[in-house]
Amino acid sequence: MKLPAGYRYSALYAGIRKTAKPDLALIVSDTPASAAAVFTTNRVQAAPVRLGRKHLAGSGGVARAVLVNAGNANCATRTGDRVALACCRAAARALGCRVTEVLPSSTGVIGVEMNASLITAALPALVEGLSAERFLDAADAILTTDLVRKVAVSTSKGYSVAGMTKGSGMIHPGMATTLAYVMTDAVVTPAALRRRLKRAVEHSYNRLSVDGDMSTNDTLLVLANGASGVKPKADEFQAALDEVCQSLAQQIARDGEGAQKFVEIEVTGGRDEAGAARIARAIANSPLVKTAIAGSDPNWGRILCAAGYAGVVFDPAQVDIWLQGVKVCRRGLAAPFDEAALTKKLDEKECLIRFRIAGSGKGAARFWTCDLTHGYIDINASYRT
Amino acid sequence: MKLPAGYRYSALYAGIRKTAKPDLALIVSDTPASAAAVFTTNRVQAAPVRLGRKHLAGSGGVARAVLVNAGNANCATRTGDRVALACCRAAARALGCRVTEVLPSSTGVIGVEMNASLITAALPALVEGLSAERFLDAADAILTTDLVRKVAVSTSKGYSVAGMTKGSGMIHPGMATTLAYVMTDAVVTPAALRRRLKRAVEHSYNRLSVDGDMSTNDTLLVLANGASGVKPKADEFQAALDEVCQSLAQQIARDGEGAQKFVEIEVTGGRDEAGAARIARAIANSPLVKTAIAGSDPNWGRILCAAGYAGVVFDPAQVDIWLQGVKVCRRGLAAPFDEAALTKKLDEKECLIRFRIAGSGKGAARFWTCDLTHGYIDINASYRT
Numbered sequence: 001m002k003l004p005a006g007y008r009y010s011a012l013y014a015g016i017r018k019t020a021k022p023d024l025a026l027i028v029s030d031t032p033a034s035a036a037a038v039f040t041t042n043r044v045q046a047a048p049v050r051l052g053r054k055h056l057a058g059s060g061g062v063a064r065a066v067l068v069n070a071g072n073a074n075c076a077t078r079t080g081d082r083v084a085l086a087c088c089r090a091a092a093r094a095l096g097c098r099v100t101e102v103l104p105s106s107t108g109v110i111g112v113e114m115n116a117s118l119i120t121a122a123l124p125a126l127v128e129g130l131s132a133e134r135f136l137d138a139a140d141a142i143l144t145t146d147l148v149r150k151v152a153v154s155t156s157k158g159y160s161v162a163g164m165t166k167g168s169g170m171i172h173p174g175m176a177t178t179l180a181y182v183m184t185d186a187v188v189t190p191a192a193l194r195r196r197l198k199r200a201v202e203h204s205y206n207r208l209s210v211d212g213d214m215s216t217n218d219t220l221l222v223l224a225n226g227a228s229g230v231k232p233k234a235d236e237f238q239a240a241l242d243e244v245c246q247s248l249a250q251q252i253a254r255d256g257e258g259a260q261k262f263v264e265i266e267v268t269g270g271r272d273e274a275g276a277a278r279i280a281r282a283i284a285n286s287p288l289v290k291t292a293i294a295g296s297d298p299n300w301g302r303i304l305c306a307a308g309y310a311g312v313v314f315d316p317a318q319v320d321i322w323l324q325g326v327k328v329c330r331r332g333l334a335a336p337f338d339e340a341a342l343t344k345k346l347d348e349k350e351c352l353i354r355f356r357i358a359g360s361g362k363g364a365a366r367f368w369t370c371d372l373t374h375g376y377i378d379i380n381a382s383y384r385t
Numbered sequence: 386m387k388l389p390a391g392y393r394y395s396a397l398y399a400g401i402r403k404t405a406k407p408d409l410a411l412i413v414s415d416t417p418a419s420a421a422a423v424f425t426t427n428r429v430q431a432a433p434v435r436l437g438r439k440h441l442a443g444s445g446g447v448a449r450a451v452l453v454n455a456g457n458a459n460c461a462t463r464t465g466d467r468v469a470l471a472c473c474r475a476a477a478r479a480l481g482c483r484v485t486e487v488l489p490s491s492t493g494v495i496g497v498e499m500n501a502s503l504i505t506a507a508l509p510a511l512v513e514g515l516s517a518e519r520f521l522d523a524a525d526a527i528l529t530t531d532l533v534r535k536v537a538v539s540t541s542k543g544y545s546v547a548g549m550t551k552g553s554g555m556i557h558p559g560m561a562t563t564l565a566y567v568m569t570d571a572v573v574t575p576a577a578l579r580r581r582l583k584r585a586v587e588h589s590y591n592r593l594s595v596d597g598d599m600s601t602n603d604t605l606l607v608l609a610n611g612a613s614g615v616k617p618k619a620d621e622f623q624a625a626l627d628e629v630c631q632s633l634a635q636q637i638a639r640d641g642e643g644a645q646k647f648v649e650i651e652v653t654g655g656r657d658e659a660g661a662a663r664i665a666r667a668i669a670n671s672p673l674v675k676t677a678i679a680g681s682d683p684n685w686g687r688i689l690c691a692a693g694y695a696g697v698v699f700d701p702a703q704v705d706i707w708l709q710g711v712k713v714c715r716r717g718l719a720a721p722f723d724e725a726a727l728t729k730k731l732d733e734k735e736c737l738i739r740f741r742i743a744g745s746g747k748g749a750a751r752f753w754t755c756d757l758t759h760g761y762i763d764i765n766a767s768y769r770t
Binding site for chain 1: 426427428429430458460461462463494495496497498672673676677679680682684685686687689690692693694695697698699701714717718719757758759761762765766
């Protein structure tokens with residue numbers, strides 16, 4: 001795993017979350033980096049989302065550091081804006097950069113006042129601990145209900161792209177979902193980075209759903225510090241960024257709250273890509289499809305039904321559906337298949353749903369989700385306790 | 386319970402569903418009745434939905450009978466249209482009416498061919514069993530995963546309105562959800578009945594959600610045979626119809642698959658009713674809100690968050706939220722409350738969420754749903770087995 005040059009990472013337990021595992025992470029670029037971000041489109045936005053947007057605008061798309069805490073979303077709180085600003089100021093002082101070059105993020109419970117001094121007091125030790133080797137420590141500190149760490153690295157000609165992300169619930173497409181930080185040492189201007197990020201998000205985080213809930217804190221941030229000296233071609237860099245973002249998004253679906261199975265949905269034959277994506281999303285968000293997958297039940301009628309309410313015009317009589325490569329629906333009707341054999345195939349940890357509209361168009365989309373199980377309910381019925 | 390005059394009901398087990406409980410119901414008006422219906426807006430429509438729509442158009446909004454089976458949705462099947470028509474023809478013959486005066490409905494598994502002869506063979510006995518007293522038998526025969534029977538009666542000046550409905554999963558607002566049959570002996574023209582039904586649905590079935598899945602078979606049908614000789618004022622009849630439809634919709638939420646709690650969401654202060662309804666719907670559909678209710682967790686941040694992605698413009702700093710009458714959020718921030726006492730109140734079987742936007746407008750909406758529990762997953766992971 002070749003990490004991009006010119007970045008250092010740190011993490012520690014600052015006492016924000018109840019359990020004593022690291023809850024504060026710092027990512028620093030040795031030199032000012034081009035920065036681009038996508039934030040939640042929720043009308044209720046956490047203080048760090050508002051401040052991060054402001055800092056990016058104020059710095060002209062340049063950043064030195066990302067300061068992230070888990071355990072408290074710093075959202076819907078009286079002191080939210082002051083807390084976020086105080087933390088960025090303390091980090092800027094400790095790092096010797098401008099406050100607008102520090103981007104804040106928070107994740108955790110909504111509506112609980114956050115104690116800024118927990119973070120400002122921890123900053124000296126956090127900065128002290130910075131190291132190019134501690135990428136995984138930072139990746140661990142941003143997790144909440146996640147069961148596993150989520151990182152991805154793509155190495156290209158002379159530079160690399162590395163990302164970390166968190167998230168397993170409150171996951172819904174339509175924005176940059178949850179928190180994700182992607183670092184590269186490629187040379188990319190802020191404007192180009194924004195364009196690349198927008199495209200990458202559309203085919204990764206916006207094709208991901210765990211429960212259909214959209215968070216108030218979602219942030220996906222990319223830093224490009226140019227430390228490799230390599231200026232990649234746009235297409236090539238796009239491919240590397242897509243690869244990292246798609247891997248991160250898929251890792252979130254795999255670790256969805258309570259998930260036992262990873263589900264990939266592939267829709268082809270739509271009139272256009274947007275229509276295919278809407279159908280894929282409706283299937284991915286259907287609790288009936290997700291519980292059927294949990295129970296290894298090849299109940300393809302629910303898949304057809306969910307597609308039917310996606311708000312996309314198509315002829316049901318032209319639809320073929322495959323589960324685990326087995327055709328279960330041909331031209332909108334039941335196809336003969338070995339039920340016992342397919343049920344067994346559905347017990348596997350990976351489930352592939354293919355939905356094809358014959359002769360309709362070239363619109364295609366892939367989408368990732370997970371099954372819906374008792375575990376999701378256990379986690380969310382008592383999240384705050 | 387005074388049922389409307391001039392209707393007879395029948396039910397029996399025709400062998401369509403696996404368990405030997407009644408699965409075929411017949412509702413007959415002694416004279417041709419004004420008829421109006423709302424059907425699913427799903428692009429995938431079951432054969433009886435298509436045929437019912439055609440019959441209503443063909444008869445000019447007049448009907449004599451409703452033939453309903455449970456156990457098979459007659460959807461996405463090769464023989465669906467032929468089966469639906471054969472059943473209506475057999476009923477018309479047995480009753481001595483036109484085939485377009487028979488409205489068919491089916492509910493159950495999608496994608497399994499239905500055996501018409503099970504129904505046509507049962508029709509003589511079904512017609513033989515018709516009785517004005519067997520309203521509840523018919524109401525029982527249309528149930529699937531429902532745990533309880535769902536009926537409502539409203540008695541007005543000289544006439545009454547009686548309804549039966551089914552449904553506990555695949556419930557989503559945005560259409561007439563699931564199956565519902567409402568009979569009245571008031572004198573109402575077909576055109577007026579359509580207008581009244583449209584309004585009643587908007588404030589009842591379209592304000593109901595169990596799991597966000599929209600069925601392929603949803604049908605809400607109203608018959609008005611005029612047997613009472615009473616021609617009610619429009620407002621008065623609207624109120625009676627609203628009352629019955631709202632009661633039926635609430636009964637569905639109470640009996641939602643796996644539901645332990647009934648949840649009412651009341652939104653006030655929206656710019657308009659449509660906006661208030663969108664906010665209420667987003668809260669009702671949020672799995673995170675529904676699991677928090679299941680766990681008696683006063684996690685109001687999730688309510689605010691769900692409202693935030695409803696696609697409605699509002700200022701979060703103007704929002705107040707009450708749970709069980711206890712203010713938990715004031716002007717977008719945490720309000721002080723006794724957590725232990727509120728948790729206990731949330732253990733009750735009925736949960737009321739009030740969401741108010743201060744000084745914004747007069748748009749208000751009520752919405753009904755239930756909590757999300759292990760039971761929902763148990764039922765749907767193995768629905769077909």
